Amino acid sequence: MLYQQEQRYAYYDKDLDIEAYRLSGIVQKFPNHFHDYYVVGFIEGGRRHLRCRGKEYQLSGGDLVLFNPKDSHQCAPVNGETLEYRALNITEKRMRQAAADITGRDFVPHFGENTVPRCDITAQIGTLYRAIVEEWPKMEKEELFYLLIEQLLAEFAQYREDRVPAGPSxxxxxxxxxxxxxxxxxxxxxxxxxxxxxxxxxxxxxxxxxxxxxxxxxxxxxxxxxxxxxxxxxxxxxxxxxxxxxxxxxxxxxxxxxxxxxxxxxxxxxxxxxxxxxxx
CATH class of the missing domain: 1.10.10.60 (Homeodomain-like)
Incomplete structure (x- = not known):
């Protein structure tokens, strides 16, 4: 039996100030943790069991994944299946800047749902990932980035002002x-x-x-x-x-x-x- 070799890639794009991230052939279980940045990603292949903010999810190809900064999460393979995954890591500062450019409001976006099954937006993420990896012209990358963030804000974001208390005591x-x-x-x-x-x-x-x-x-x-x-x-x-x-x-x-x-x-x-x- 042939086993796919694990591949892990990450790229930093200076024009956009974001990271593009890819995992291929990964069986690794990721422990409960959080990031201090947003993660906008999708499952290309394989099934994963995800636990995020106390909820359980079964992920498979075509599912959108959205993590806010400090969203605690962990995931594990299902039946030993390998993971094919692509994502964009976006700092809170960069996301806030993009949101202000798009909406004219200064706010911290918050995604209410961490997963969206069979979401069409995954195609846009894949295109922007490719643009970063292949070093497309800056203007083209920026257009793709802003169109993606605009759709994410319109469909999934909640408006959370800094002065509104939320979360832990x-x-x-x-x-x-x-x-x-x-x-x-x-x-x-x-x-x-x-x-x-x-x-x-x-x-x-x-x-x-x-x-x-x-x-x-x-x-x-x-x-x-x-x-x-x-x-x-x-x-x-x-x-x-x-x-x-x-x-x-x-x-x-x-x-x-x-x-x-x-x-x-x-x-x-x-x-x-x-x-x-x-x-x-």
Missing amino acids: EVIRTLCQYIEDNYSQAITLDELADLSDLSKSYLVRSFTRQVGVSPHRYLQSVRIQKAKKMLEQGASPIEAAGQAGFSDQSHFTNSFKGFIGLTPKQYQNIFSKDDRTGGQ
Whole structure:
């Protein structure tokens, strides 16, 4: 029996300031985590079981996937089927800028649904992905990008003003901020319990219920996001691991690949002038 080789590609487009991402032949299970950017992607082939924001989904070819920043999610293969997947990673700043250009309003878009079965918009995502990979003219890429975002906003986005409180309670938000401010340190559950005046067991239950991931998983996700920024700015994987709070290089590499799907070096390569692909 022949097995398809795993292929993992990522491209950074300077004109659009977004990442194009592809996974092919992947069986890997991705643990519960979140990103600090939007993900607009689709399933090309294979079936996946997705859990996002407490809901369960069965994904297959042609299904649209939409993640807001901080949407906790995890996925696994169904019956060992390989995954064919393409996506665009868009920072909150870039999405907000595009939304303002399109609507004339300054707001943070929020997608109410994380999946849309058999969605026609996936063809537009595939075309923009191709335009980025093949380095089409800037004007053509921008047109494709704005047309895609305009349709996503019209069909799936909710308007969420910054001043409107949403999500976790003030206590849990304080703990999240503490983790984000001290991610490079060896944070303990005792520290978080003292800070919140909650018992450790209640803290873990409440945090996980409101945020979607446990305090430890939140810390891991923050560390990965910080390490990504360091790698983008030219830090070596060893430097990024140490500064992000990982105890050793092996743990960092395994965690990074588990969350992102690429090794730290593969991810860094997409920002290199000489190598735009994340490699295989």
